[in-house]
Amino acid sequence: MQTRESLQQQFETRCRELGLAVTHQRTVIYRELIATGEHPTPEAVYERVKAQIPAISLGTVYKNVKTFLDAGLLKEVSLHHGTLRLDANTEPHHHMVCTRCRRIFDVPEAEFEPVRLKNLPESGFQIDRYSIEVVGVCGACAAARPESSGLGPASAAHTNQVL
Amino acid sequence: MQTRESLQQQFETRCRELGLAVTHQRTVIYRELIATGEHPTPEAVYERVKAQIPAISLGTVYKNVKTFLDAGLLKEVSLHHGTLRLDANTEPHHHMVCTRCRRIFDVPEAEFEPVRLKNLPESGFQIDRYSIEVVGVCGACAAARPESSGLGPASAAHTNQVL
DNA sequence: TGACAGAACGAGAATCATTATCGTTTAATA
DNA sequence: TATTAAACGATAATGATTCTCGTTCTGTCA
Ligand SMILES: [Mn+2]
Ligand SMILES: [Mn+2]
Ligand SMILES: [Zn+2]
Ligand SMILES: [Zn+2]
Numbered sequence: 001m002q003t004r005e006s007l008q009q010q011f012e013t014r015c016r017e018l019g020l021a022v023t024h025q026r027t028v029i030y031r032e033l034i035a036t037g038e039h040p041t042p043e044a045v046y047e048r049v050k051a052q053i054p055a056i057s058l059g060t061v062y063k064n065v066k067t068f069l070d071a072g073l074l075k076e077v078s079l080h081h082g083t084l085r086l087d088a089n090t091e092p093h094h095h096m097v098c099t100r101c102r103r104i105f106d107v108p109e110a111e112f113e114p115v116r117l118k119n120l121p122e123s124g125f126q127i128d129r130y131s132i133e134v135v136g137v138c139g140a141c142a143a144a145r146p147e148s149s150g151l152g153p154a155s156a157a158h159t160n161q162v163l
Numbered sequence: 164m165q166t167r168e169s170l171q172q173q174f175e176t177r178c179r180e181l182g183l184a185v186t187h188q189r190t191v192i193y194r195e196l197i198a199t200g201e202h203p204t205p206e207a208v209y210e211r212v213k214a215q216i217p218a219i220s221l222g223t224v225y226k227n228v229k230t231f232l233d234a235g236l237l238k239e240v241s242l243h244h245g246t247l248r249l250d251a252n253t254e255p256h257h258h259m260v261c262t263r264c265r266r267i268f269d270v271p272e273a274e275f276e277p278v279r280l281k282n283l284p285e286s287g288f289q290i291d292r293y294s295i296e297v298v299g300v301c302g303a304c305a306a307a308r309p310e311s312s313g314l315g316p317a318s319a320a321h322t323n324q325v326l
Numbered sequence: 327t328g329a330c331a332g333a334a335c336g337a338g339a340a341t342c343a344t345t346a347t348c349g350t351t352t353a354a355t356a
Numbered sequence: 357t358a359t360t361a362a363a364c365g366a367t368a369a370t371g372a373t374t375c376t377c378g379t380t381c382t383g384t385c386a
Contacts, residue, residue, distance in 0.1 A: 021353050021362055033251045039258075039267040041246045043343085057365045062344065064363095065249060077248040077258065077267055078241045082344095083204045083372065085240040086228060088196045095202075095240065096288055104202040104240055105288070111280050115295060118274050124302030125259055125268070131296040132278060139287030184333055184382050206372085220336045225373065227334095245373095246343065328386090335380065342373080351364065356357100 007034065018071050028052050029064050030073070039077050079135070080104075092129060098138035100145075107134060170197065181234050191215050192227050193236070202240050242298070243267075257294060261301035263308075270297060 011030055015022045032048045033040075040048075046061045068074040079097050085104060094107040115130045174193055178185045195211045196203070203211075209224045231237040242260050248267060257270040278293045 019362095023353070023363060025364070033249060036251070037269075039248045039250050041248060041343090043246070045249065055365075057367095059345080059366080060364060065247070066345095069249075072253065073251075075250040075253055077250050078243045080241045081244050081247050083206070084228070084244050085202045085204060086196060086208065086232075087202050087238040087240050088199070088236075090235065090238055096284065096290075098288070099291070105284075105286070106200075107280070111282065112278060113276070113281075115275060115278060117270070117297065118276075121259065121268075121297075123268070124305060125261070125297070126300045126305050127259075127297055128262070128299040131298055133294040133296065134280065134284075134288070134290055135294055136291040137289045142287060142289050182333095186334060186382075188335075204372095218336075220338095222337080222374080223335060229374095330384090330386105331382105332384105333380105333382075335378105337378095338376090340373100340375070342371100344370080344372100346369070347367085349364105349366095351362105353362075354360090356359090 007031075014071070014073065020067065020071070025049070025053060025056055025060050026064050026067075028056075029061060030068065033068070033074065079133075094132040094134070096134040096136065096138075098141055099135060100137055100141035103138055105138070107132070170194075177234070177236065183230065183234075188212070188216060188219055188223050189227050189230075191219075192224060193231065196231070196237065242296075255292065257296070259297040259299065259301075261304055262298060263300055263304035266301055268301070270295070 008027070008031075011027065012022050015026070020026070028049050029045060032045060032052075036048070038044075042061050042065050043058070045065065046056070046058050049056055049061060065074065069076065079099060080102060089106060092109055094109065094112065096105040096107055097103075098105075112132060115132065117127070121127075171190070171194075174190065175185050178189070183189070191212050192208060195208060195215075199211070201207075205224050205228050206221070208228065209219070209221050212219055212224060228237065232239065242262060243265060252269060255272055257272065257275065259268040259270055260266075261268075275295060278295065280290070284290075
């Protein structure tokens with residue numbers, strides 16, 4: 001079928017652009033990631049891939065997931081999956097999150113027009129609340145390194161303090 | 164000063180309501196959580212508290228943070244801080260997140276009116292994008308356990324699968 | 327106030343997610 | 357087909373979090 005072939009070819013082309021070898025493992029990992037409409041954990045990806053490459057190691061999945069994230073072929077759902085972040089403000093409010101230092105700033109609800117889904121989800125999802133995240137670079141981090149295209153994983157060690 | 168006393172009294176009252184002993188550690192942990200306007204990690208809370216109770220253990224901080232979360236005295240910033248969740252959909256879009264099973268569903272951008280801050284942040288924060296999270300209970304989980312007031316940490320083991 | 331029971335604590339082991347190391351295999355390329 | 361760097365698999369190491377268990381403290385009552 002045309003569709004699958006072109007996906008595979010797209011992937012190979014993208015790898016060449018990035019200087020990445022097109023390995024069997026890498027190919028299957030990517031294919032499974034695209035195939036699922038879910039938002040899987042690395043462990044879940046590993047399970048799917050292992051069914052096709054029984055000898056694959058979990059470390060290889062982690063390595064390639066990281067590679068794909070760096071290449072922009074994948075995104076992380078949450079910027080703060082590494083460690084628990086606590087909020088003593090129990091009133092409804094929103095957040096600004098810095099992609100460099102991962103600091104989190106409160107934004108009052110009143111700063112936005114109310115958000116609502118245009119069509120209620122047909123899946124029967126019961127909505128408790130809407131939470132808005134303003135993603136970007138905080139003033140301090142922008143001052144420290146004004147250039148730097150865009151997002152990318154928080155890197156520079158000295159800007160990486162938490163709290 | 165009146166303010167501090169009443170906060171302390173409020174805390175003690177809340178503890179009694181919850182059947183929790185008012186220990187020195189618990190009191191200082193809570194006070195420090197309220198004092199910081201940040202969104203600290205448990206480790207950061209530990210550092211602040213240790214300055215006042217040098218013998219306190221990190222485990223005690225974790226235990227009490229959990230207790231406070233269960234009691235609703237604190238909130239977690241992110242529902243998926245435990246493990247990396249991958250998104251093969253690299254187009255801008257939003258998410259619905261189930262607080263019970265932690266599954267994540269895509270929501271097209273067009274489902275919302277555009278979101279914008281009414282006033283640009285005076286802190287010099289550079290905005291890259293807005294991300295909306297619809298928080299609630301998915302159809303499957305609601306069918307499995309229709310009662311249950313609201314949020315609360317994802318608990319029931321059988322609804323806790325990821326993916 | 328003094329005694330008791332259960333809750334909470336501190337120390338450290340255990341677990342889970344993730345990363346690093348290293349010797350072997352493989353993809354790319356001439 | 358030979359060369360070489362990249363990638364792999366196994367496994368050790370790390371960092372965050374939870375658990376276990378013996379000791380200490382809080383709340384309650386005589
Ligand atoms: Mn907040
Ligand atoms: Mn998505
Ligand atoms: Zn920053
Ligand atoms: Zn669910």
